[in-house]
Amino acid sequence: MFPESSTDYGYEACKATADWLLEHAPVRPLVGIVCGSGLGGLADMLKDQKFFSYSEIPNFPKSTVHGHAGRLVFGNLKGKPCVCMQGRFHLYEGYSIQKITMPIRIFKLMGVETVILTNAAGGLNQDYKVGDVMIIKDHINMPGFAGNNPLCGQNDDRFGIRFPCMSDAYDKEMMQLAQKVGNELGYSHFLKEGVYCVLGGPSFETIAECRMLNRLGADAVGMSTVHEVIVARHSGMRVFALSLITNKAVMDYSSEEKANHEEVLQTGEQRSQQLVKLVSTMVSRMTHPNDFKL
Numbered sequence: 001m002f003p004e005s006s007t008d009y010g011y012e013a014c015k016a017t018a019d020w021l022l023e024h025a026p027v028r029p030l031v032g033i034v035c036g037s038g039l040g041g042l043a044d045m046l047k048d049q050k051f052f053s054y055s056e057i058p059n060f061p062k063s064t065v066h067g068h069a070g071r072l073v074f075g076n077l078k079g080k081p082c083v084c085m086q087g088r089f090h091l092y093e094g095y096s097i098q099k100i101t102m103p104i105r106i107f108k109l110m111g112v113e114t115v116i117l118t119n120a121a122g123g124l125n126q127d128y129k130v131g132d133v134m135i136i137k138d139h140i141n142m143p144g145f146a147g148n149n150p151l152c153g154q155n156d157d158r159f160g161i162r163f164p165c166m167s168d169a170y171d172k173e174m175m176q177l178a179q180k181v182g183n184e185l186g187y188s189h190f191l192k193e194g195v196y197c198v199l200g201g202p203s204f205e206t207i208a209e210c211r212m213l214n215r216l217g218a219d220a221v222g223m224s225t226v227h228e229v230i231v232a233r234h235s236g237m238r239v240f241a242l243s244l245i246t247n248k249a250v251m252d253y254s255s256e257e258k259a260n261h262e263e264v265l266q267t268g269e270q271r272s273q274q275l276v277k278l279v280s281t282m283v284s285r286m287t288h289p290n291d292f293k294l
């Protein structure tokens with residue numbers, strides 16, 4: 001049913017990759033950033049960059065999706081050491097769920113304390129417009145309902161506990177900080193807060209599926225992020241996540257609209273500068289551990 005599991009994502013494999021990266025990287029990162037589809041420009045905010053193609057990193061999966069460059073970028077953001085995934089992995093690429101989330105464990109083993117995730121998503125909430133930015137306050141894990149959770153399999157206590165809580169997955173102080181910074185930057189009119197639902201993809205949703213998800217309480221739908229959030233929280237990292245609403249989910253049988261990846265990438269490009277400003281200002285205000293200026 002799911003892709004064949006392999007063991008090249010366990011603690012030893014993650015540690016070996018983390019050690020290799022730390023040996024070659026210019027900084028030991030405190031903040032890890034994951035760029036969503038068309039949002040790779042976020043990596044440009046890092047100063048004194050050094051990057052690695054995924055293909056040269058031992059044990060790392062390879063990006064296969066257009067709009068995901070496949071580079072791990074290290075650098076400083078307003079004096080904070082960061083690492084940025086310019087391209088993430090998705091279930092539909094055929095990797096196991098443990099493999100697509102392996103970079104998050106590598107973040108942890110490199111010393112990352114806060115993970116900032118971004119994604120492109122379809123807007124289900126009828127009040128949302130294309131170009132809105134949704135602070136994720138909670139998620140619905142559809143693949144998880146069917147037993148596809150990144151923590152399935154033997155638990156490794158060196159990462160975290162067997163049954164981690166997810167009701168506090170999204171850090172409330174980080175969400176407040178995002179609202180405050182968004183206000184200051186004049187972004188309030190496109191800044192929302194809502195629930196993200198992950199599906200397996202890669203086919204976009206049917207009209208009936210979008211209607212159902214909306215009734216279930218989802219404000220946006222996508223094919224990523226939640227697996228990474230679960231793994232990050234399992235190992236005790238602080239999580240903040242944003243969805244860029246790149247298209248409106250089609251909810252009406254008379255609509256001629258069709259979801260497509262080109263529109264997703266185009267919207268990403270249009271909002272890129274504002275997202276960079278929002279995230280970089282937030283990072284500049286954060287202090288570690290778990291204490292920052294509001």
Ligand SMILES: O=P(O)(O)O[C@H]1O[C@H](CO)[C@@H](O)[C@H]1O
Pocket residue numbers: 035036037038065088090118119120121201222223224225260261264
């Ligand atoms: O979630 P990110 O990686 O931003 O990508 C989103 O964009 C792609 C669809 O256009 C899907 O992969 C969906 O998950």
